[in-house]
Amino acid sequence: MNSEDQAFFAKADQIDLSEYVVLDYFFESSVEPTHAAAHLCQEQSTAQWKRVGVDEDMRPLHAAKVIDLVVECMPSQPCIPFMVEHWDRLWACRVKIAYPIRNIGRALPNLITAACGEGAFFSPGIHAIKLQDISFPPGYLEAQEGPKFGIAGLREWTGVHNRPLFFGVIKPNIGLAPEPFRDIAYESWLGGLDVAKDDELIFDTDWSPFDKRTRLLGEARLDAEQKTGKKCCYLANVTDEVDRLIPLHDIGVANGANMLMVNAMATGLSAVRMLRKHTEVPLVAHFDFIAPMTRSPYYGVHSRVITKLQRLAGFDAIIFAGMGARMKTTRGGVLADVKACTETLCALQREHTADAPCPIKPALPIPGGSQWAGSIESLYRDIGSTDFAIVPGRAVFGHPQGPKAGAASLHQGWEAIRSGVPLADYARDHEELRVSISHNH
Template sequence: MAQIGLKAHPSVPEDYLLIDYELETNLDPKLTLASLCSEQSTAQWVRPGKQEDLRGKFGAKCVAYEVSGESNKPLYAWPWVAGNKFIRLKARIAHPLINFGPHIPNLLSAVAGEGAFYCPGVTCLRITNLHFPSSFLKLFEGPQFGLSGIREKLKVFDRPIFVGVVKPNIGLDSQDFSDTAYASFLGGLDIAKDDEMLANPPASSFEERIKKSALAARKAERITGKNKMYLANITDEIDEMMGLVQKATLLGADMVMVNAFFTGMSGLRHVRRHCKLPIMSHFTGMALYDRVLFFGMDGVVTTKLQRLLGADIIGLPGFGERMQTTDEQVLKNMEACLESMGNIKPSLPIPGGSDWAGTLPKLFEKIGHTDFGFIAGRGVFNHPDGPEGGAKSLNEAWEAISQKISLEKYAETHPALGKALKMFG
């Protein structure tokens, strides 16, 4: 097995799924990679007394690897790790599709399960990317609406989509919640949404909140002449979510949201198969997979899976210190929402975390295009002029950017933006 570098965009054989890994080993790299392939597929490939070798058809195969570093200490000094030579690798392993088919729990059990994280000689491992053949992609529905469908529903084509998380997250009764959402719609918000923690509390029951918030969105449409969308959180046990989908649809919600890391990715797919509304998948729980360097599952992987399983909108940890995610990683995750993926539509990425009108210019500069959702919480709902002023400040910030005027200069004649700069700057 000779070292072969990993191409960024490999040609994927139709019968295989390619998985990229970063790993560390205290053994010979070739031996470790052979063991990793074996543990993720056949493990034992011949039975006593039989003339057979199951590896040809069912065995995972390392198709490329490169050494990326060496140290006399392990990345993580687990009690069971010994030795004074630790080699870091990048590897690409081809998995036969016949082993798991179009079933994500089974796929992950193979590529991210016992065989990967308990493999002899592997002291640390991170799954960094997935490369799908077209034959595999065709077995999935993907987003029903996707980025272009969301834009079409809102009739917003030339700027980011403005999204607000109604604040306070929890504690408002259904009337206060809908009144708050309504004010933000009047100010120019496109989408007002439930927080990911807001479920069905007594003070703001699921049914009453949706009914009143949907009416608020329709009223705001009549007054502003612009389309508005209310997004309801339906996260629950999988069997309960189907009833919540039906209720949300009948009561007039425009979108639904699933916390896919906690319902399980199959929960998201189940909703996609039964829901006629756009679906947002929230990033809560993502840090459990991708926060620790060189360990777990990269955000690119989980983002691609959510898109594959039907998320029209994918919430992501965004820019800035609070979200503890590098700019490079945010951009990679966003690209996983938008890049070409065969028959699977692009999703709308929403990188979020403590944004407000004043962060929009730098965020737009980093992203370099308008195909994203700009989400704010306190930046809208804690504005001195209330949610209407907060939402208006986002639109005024975008007007300034479009006209290549500094926010400070534009704020001289646009009071909502001026008050935002004074309050949050």
């Protein structure tokens, strides 16, 4: 390694990791990996580290530094390269880079610029690069809000314990006036749905004004609580221009919406953090505008990183692409997002801080996409916990017997699992589940 490159390397025990965010990249390079990795650090930080004619060096304090580099395949040992036509001339590597917090402070846009900006994606000799993971020192996290409620707070808020939460997307999503929209939501609450939610494509429009919609559903929610003796939640979508988020929060909450959704990346994570400081109710993220940057296997940003950043921004629950053919996501990919919601965000640094717990609360993972009573069990087994939610649309609001029956079918599906009875057997005495099974086959 030449001495210029050496300035961008450090052993993990030679620098104070409490002052660095750790970025974990996969990359493929056409130049020798230590040189490629050093150049990557340079582009991300001290691109020019001294003035002309001045004896100075900004790198000791301000350079991003390679703390781990593993060559996964070399030109002579091809594995599964991205640039298939050049696989015999590329290295594939994993690199951990310690990025100085002093360069960027605590603001999310600054962190995103450092981790996913021009530097990372336009570094010489690197042709494919994907940010695979990110972790933080406890001190950095202590200065962040993170989820206001978290999983424990959400359970208290909804009164749901010892089972997954049942969200349902009110459908038809687009075009329905607030009154019939209210009516079907009300039916779903009577059937036991925990959270009736706006679709991500329903906004504040003239055919469904936010004020009127939240007022009608807020009233209906309280009626349903009276009737069922159970907490009912209405999750209203406040996605709009960022200077409307707080006004919509205030209108919605005053009207009785008791959870709010933001299409996170379409609106911007820093805007969510602003709303988080203000919110009185739990915040839920929807996963629009994430696939374009996460789904190339060797380029972009891993969805677990986006999930972690959403949690850092303050979401109490995060909907992401879940299991099933339509979501085009591997089991491993879904579980990576689940863990990004629930596990510590300071993995690497834990060794340095004597078991200090993560100061950021866990967020409730909600794998999205085409769920129904029959898909709960495999999800429950895969996640290995009841700390998740499902968010069906059609299984509740397209149930042939209506939304009340649709919601009931979810509870019956869970009861079957809890009792250890096969779904088909349990369905014999439970008509809503029986209809749901035949509707899904």
